[in-house]
Each structure stands twice: as C-alpha cells, then as structure tokens.
Amino acid sequence: MIEYGQEDRQEISLKKAEKFRQYALDYLDAKKEVLTGFQLADNYAGQKERIKTALGASEREWQDWKWQLANRISSVEMLEKIFPLTLTQKKDFTTIQSKFRWAFTPYFASLMDPVDERCPVRKQMLPDIREMELTGVTDFSGEEYSSPVDNLVRWYPDRVAVHVTNVCAGFCRHCLRRRKIGEVDQATSADNLEEILQYLRDNREIRDVLLTGGDPLTFHTGWLDRILSALDDIEHIEIKRIGSRAPIVLPQRVDEELCEMLSRHHPLYINIQVNHPREITADSARALDLISRAGIPIHNQSVLLRGINDSAVIIKALNHELLKVRVRPYYLYHCQGTIGIEHFRTPVETGIEILENLRGFTTGLAVPNYIITPSGLGKTPLAPEYQISSGEGFVLLRNWEGIVYRYDNPGRSGEE
Numbered sequence: 001m002i003e004y005g006q007e008d009r010q011e012i013s014l015k016k017a018e019k020f021r022q023y024a025l026d027y028l029d030a031k032k033e034v035l036t037g038f039q040l041a042d043n044y045a046g047q048k049e050r051i052k053t054a055l056g057a058s059e060r061e062w063q064d065w066k067w068q069l070a071n072r073i074s075s076v077e078m079l080e081k082i083f084p085l086t087l088t089q090k091k092d093f094t095t096i097q098s099k100f101r102w103a104f105t106p107y108f109a110s111l112m113d114p115v116d117e118r119c120p121v122r123k124q125m126l127p128d129i130r131e132m133e134l135t136g137v138t139d140f141s142g143e144e145y146s147s148p149v150d151n152l153v154r155w156y157p158d159r160v161a162v163h164v165t166n167v168c169a170g171f172c173r174h175c176l177r178r179r180k181i182g183e184v185d186q187a188t189s190a191d192n193l194e195e196i197l198q199y200l201r202d203n204r205e206i207r208d209v210l211l212t213g214g215d216p217l218t219f220h221t222g223w224l225d226r227i228l229s230a231l232d233d234i235e236h237i238e239i240k241r242i243g244s245r246a247p248i249v250l251p252q253r254v255d256e257e258l259c260e261m262l263s264r265h266h267p268l269y270i271n272i273q274v275n276h277p278r279e280i281t282a283d284s285a286r287a288l289d290l291i292s293r294a295g296i297p298i299h300n301q302s303v304l305l306r307g308i309n310d311s312a313v314i315i316k317a318l319n320h321e322l323l324k325v326r327v328r329p330y331y332l333y334h335c336q337g338t339i340g341i342e343h344f345r346t347p348v349e350t351g352i353e354i355l356e357n358l359r360g361f362t363t364g365l366a367v368p369n370y371i372i373t374p375s376g377l378g379k380t381p382l383a384p385e386y387q388i389s390s391g392e393g394f395v396l397l398r399n400w401e402g403i404v405y406r407y408d409n410p411g412r413s414g415e416e
C-alpha cells in the first residue's frame with residue numbers, strides 16, 4: 001500500500017484527473033475520423049431517395065420488409081442502377097455470384113458510399129475478387145462434426161444452436177457459415193424441425209436454445225411463433241435466444257406485431273451483429289428500441305474485420321453507439337480461416353490490443369469478450385494478461401494503464 005501525506009492528496013488527485021482527462025481527449029481527437037450512422041443521416045436520406053427512384057419504389061414499399069427482402073440487390077444489373085461500376089467490377093461480381101452469392105437489402109445499400117470502396121458498410125456486402133482465391137476451409141467451425149441431428153449444432157453441455165433457415169437479409173462477405181448460405185433461399189424443412197424438437201425433448205440437460213441461421217427473423221411472424229411455442233412446451237428449456245442481423249440490415253422487419261409475438265415467449269434474448277458505428281441509424285435504433293421495450297435484452301456480436309473495424313477507436317465508438325441504443329457488446333469474434341475470407345483476417349494480437357485499449361479507458365459495459373471458435377471446440381476467450389506473476393502469498397498484477405503492483409494473496413483456505 002502506498003501512504004500519502006495529507007498535503008499531497010489534493011495535488012495528486014489533480015494530477016491524476018488531468019492524466020485521465022488527457023486519455024479521454026486523445027480518444028475524442030482520434031474519434032473525429034470515425035463517422036457514425038447518425039452523423040451520416042443526411043447522406044443516408046439522399047441515398048435512400050436515389051435508390052427508391054432507381055428501383056421505382058414508393059415510400060410504402062420501402063418501409064415494407066417483404067418488399068425489402070424480395071428486392072434485395074443481387075445482380076450486376078440491379079447494382080449498376082444504384083452504384084457506378086467499372087467493367088472489371090461487373091465481370092468480377094458475376095464470377096463471384098456463381099460461387100458465393102451476394103445480396104443485400106436496398107435499405108442497407110442506402111448506408112453504403114456509392115463511390116468510396118473503403119466504405120465499411122459496403123465492404124461487408126459487396127463481393128471482392130479475393131474471395132475467389134479460395135484459401136481457407138469450408139466448415140472452419142467443424143459444425144458438420146457436431147450435429148447429432150441435421151441443423152442442430154452441439155458444442156456444449158447445456159445448450160445448442162439450431163439453424164432454422166439459410167436466408168439472410170444481406171449475405172455478409174465474412175460469414176463463417178457461407179457454405180450453408182448456398183445458392184437458393186431454403187428454410188429448414190418441417191420434418192427436420194420435428195427431428196430437432198424431438199432431440200431437444202429427449203435431452204433434458206439442454207436448458208438454452210439458440211435459434212440462428214441464416215436469419216430467423218426472415219421468417220413470417222406466425223412460423224416463428226410456432227417454433228418458439230414448441231420450445232416453450234419443453235419444460236427443461238429455460239431460455240431461448242435468437243441470432244439475427246435483421247434489426248441492422250432489415251430494420252423494417254421489426255414492428256409492433258413481431259414484438260408482441262416475441263414478448264409472449266419470455267425469457268427470450270436477441271443477439272445482433274453490428275460491426276461498425278455507421279450501421280446504427282435512426283431506423284435501426286427504432287427497431288432496437290421496440291425490441292427492448294418488449295422486454296428482450298439485446299447483445300451484440302461483432303466480427304473483427306481487417307479494413308472495416310480493426311482499430312480500438314472504431315470498436316470503442318461502435319460499443320458506445322451500441323450502449324446508447326441499449327445494446328450490450330457481448331462478443332468480438334476473431335475472423336477465422338473460413339473459405340474466401342482471408343482478406344478480412346487480422347492477426348490474433350489485433351483483438352487483444354483492442355481489448356487493452358478498452359478496459360479501464362471506458363466502462364466494462366463496452367468491453368466484449370474476444371473469441372476464437374476453432375473447429376468444433378467451442379468458443380475460446382482471448383484476453384490481455386493482467387497477472388504478471390505470482391509467488392508465495394502474493395500475485396503481481398498490472399492495472400489497465402500498465403501500473404504494476406503487488407497484491408497480497410490469502411491463498412486457498414481449507415486445503416491443508
């Protein structure tokens with residue numbers, strides 16, 4: 001313990017406060033480079049009008065999630081109506097389409113910069129010829145060795161993930177499950193779903209079921225209601241979770257009717273995926289607010305992507321934007337060696353450095369777990385090291401700023 005004299009206290013406090021203030025000011029300075037969705041609201045509104053005109057859509061159609069899904073931008077012909085494309089791009093995008101399909105809602109297109117290829121929203125959805133290098137493995141996460149029943153993935157003692165569809169509102173270029181995204185929209189069949197439900201009924205230790213995809217919110221409300229009701233009927237299932245990017249890529253999907261239905265299936269949690277602060281807009285904020293008001297806690301799972309969000313400043317700004325719309329950052333996934341996504345990968349250290357720059361510098365609410373999911377082995381957390389060493393009766397630790405200190409360790413009691 002450090003002992004300070006009475007007269008030093010004021011001076012020390014002032015010095016420390018000044019140092020902390022400087023950390024915060026340095027961040028605010030760096031953050032000027034990172035624009036948020038709210039700051040870009042005028043650009044988005046202009047883009048929206050341009051895209052509506054190009055597609056001949058009315059405002060009513062634009063606000064209709066079924067119109068958004070049915071009119072996903074999914075061909076060079078459609079894309080060139082809204083973005084200028086070079087001949088090479090046209091050729092490349094067509095080539096990629098035959099191997100890894102691409103599509104995204106007109107809404108999400110309105111968040112993309114029409115000319116700047118570095119736009120972090122655009123990069124998540126527009127194909128890149130480097131995808132065709134085909135490095136990486138198709139089933140990196142080893143899901144195919146972890147499915148006691150088709151479309152049910154079991155990595156853990158008490159919980160499973162169920163893939164209810166392969167449809168997404170937008171097909172992220174970095175998707176770890178791209179092998180499942182396939183060529184055509186396909187929901188898991190009724191027979192397969194019945195098999196899955198039977199597995200869940202037969203295994204009383206499963207207390208947590210994660211519905212994922214694809215995107216379960218691309219289903220009609222009635223169909224999702226039936227699946228959730230079937231899960232409610234299984235007594236040992238304590239909580240249900242839905243993994244969905246719809247509030248971000250297709251916020252029109254979230255309406256009173258959906259939220260009323262969801263609120264009848266508590267305890268229910270929703271996990272979303274936001275990778276850059278530009279994705280949080282007035283529209284997605286409205287969708288997230290409706291979900292929260294239905295009593296559903298929302299957590300975010302970002303993917304760490306090279307050239308998109310691989311810096312502490314962007315991730316911090318993102319997590320602050322999320323907390324402002326009552327979403328808790330939960331996971332930051334390391335981008336793994338799935339086929340065709342090598343160009344998005346960062347070294348493992350990048351994520352650890354980002355976490356170091358979050359912890360203490362901002363609230364623990366804004367610090368996600370950094371995760372690798374090696375094939376079939378579940379999620380492995382990676383974190384900066386705060387324990388430097390240990391000895392008899394003490395541990396040597398460092399705080400978030402790197403100040404090293406010795407901490408008296410009482411040792412384990414009752415072991416002698």
Ligand SMILES: *Cc1c(COP(=O)(O)O)cnc(C)c1O
Nearest residue numbers: 153154155156159160161210379
């Ligand atoms: C991510 C995942 C889960 C859930 O993991 P949590 O750490 O509980 O959020 C469960 N099963 C599978 C197959 C998963 O990929």
Ligand code: SF4
Nearest residue numbers: 168171172175214245
């Ligand atoms: S929303 Fe999820 S499942 Fe769908 S493409 Fe994106 S990462 Fe893959």
